[in-house]
Amino acid sequence: MTTMTGTTQATRVIPGHAKPLWRRMLLTRESAIIGLLVLVVAVASVTVRGFGQPITLNYLLLDIAPILLIALPMTLIMVTGEIDLSVGSMVGLSSVVTGVAVQAGIPFEAAAVIALLVGVVGGAFNGFLVTVVGLPSLAVTIGTLALFRGLAVGLLGTTAVTDFPETWTALAKARIAGTTIPYIMVPFLILLVVFVILLHFTPFGRGIYAIGLSKDAARFSGVDVERTKFILFMLAGLVAAFAGIFYTLRFGSARGDNATGLELQVIAAVVLGGVSVFGGRGALHGVVAAAVLIGVISSALRLANITSDVINIVTGVLLVLSVVAASVLNRLQQSRRRPGRPPRVTASTAT
Incomplete structure (x- = not known):
């Protein structure tokens, strides 16, 4: 006869899920950005004359629409640990292609399709150099x-x-009938839903996070790293071309210098929204909130008669602070974890 005097069962707790759900949802960088956005809007509405007017919201959304659009694929690219600095130039190129095609007598609808194809080809060119040739995305x-x-x-x-x-x-x-919201928000919301589902609710999206955490581990897990990155660069080119068409129509002008520097605003929104510059972390709701936050600050400063140079300085400071804050938070989290900490153990006795 054998008697079992006692057994122990070890229960491992995943660190990211050890905290209550409400803390995991509220105590995040994305939630902090949303809270900061609400605070800035409230302060600007009280202190800046004319900020609370409906027309201000209309122009705000028109101004940030290209940033919001391009930030969607840029988020996915940066989660993989890569970057695309050519999106602003692609906006300008697609604008010029649309203008040249219309000037040549091609109907606008066909000209827009040509511009979108140019965006896809440009994104595919970036993807080819990064995934096939193996060059760093920053240099490419x-x-x-x-x-x-x-x-x-x-x-x-x-x-x-x-x-x-x-x-x-x-x-x-x-504007949408009965509101101050421009129609461009309709395609943006459609794309937002598509990218949210793609990133957060599909195996393809889980592969994107896996690539950002470790390309080798993702590859051994069955993720086609090169194909995933190639698709993302193509999506970035396509969406940038669409933003270029909107940019052209909004200002009624196709110029070679359209959207100069736009890529920096997009990257600022993505990083400020909680996406790690090293990859593997980020969520789209934080990026959208950050893009709106940057637009609100710029709009409020313009209404306060602040020059564009100062606005650029403020945007740059926000970008630097977001990167520094992320680094400090990561170090604090690592310092709080005890090395070699054993798993949580629960004891049970059977006789």
Whole structure:
């Protein structure tokens, strides 16, 4: 006869789920950005004259629409640990392609399709150099930033195309009936839903996070790392081209220097929204909140007669602070974890 005097059962607790659900949902960088956005809006509405007017919301959304659009694929790219600095130049190139095509007598709808194809080809070119040739995305997209901008300026020079169908230019600035929200928010919301599902609720999205945490581990887990990155760069080119078409219609002008520097605002929104510059971490709701926050601050400062140089300085400071804050928080979390800490153990006795 054998008697069992006691057994022990070890229960491992995943660190990310050891805290209550409400803490995991509220005590995050994304929640902090949303709270900061609410605070800034409240303060600006009280202190800045004219900020609370409905027309301000309309112009705010029109201004940040390209940033919101491009930030969606940029978030996925940066979660993998890569970056695309050419998106601003692609906005300019797609704008010029649309203008040149319309100037040549091609219907606007066909010109827009051509511009979207140019965006896909440009994104595929970036993806090919990164995934097939094996070059760093930072170096590749710095080069294509100059390449796409050079093509845009070379096609039009210092001239501008302004002859676009009034129906389309009016639609780009029109508001949804009964509201101050521009129609551009409709395609943005559709794309937002698509990218949220893609990143947070599909195996493809889990592969994106896995790549950001460890490319080798992701590859051994069955994730096609190269194909995933290639698709993301193509999506970035496509969405940037769409943003370029909107940019052209909103201002009624196709120029080679359209959207110069836009890529920095997009990256600022993505990093400020909680996406790690090293990959493996981030969520789209934080990025959207950060993009709106940057737009609110810029709008409030403009209404307060602050120059654009100061606005750029404020945006840069926010970007630096977000990177520093993320680094400090990571170190604090690591210091609080005891090395070699044994798993939580629960004892049970059977006789």
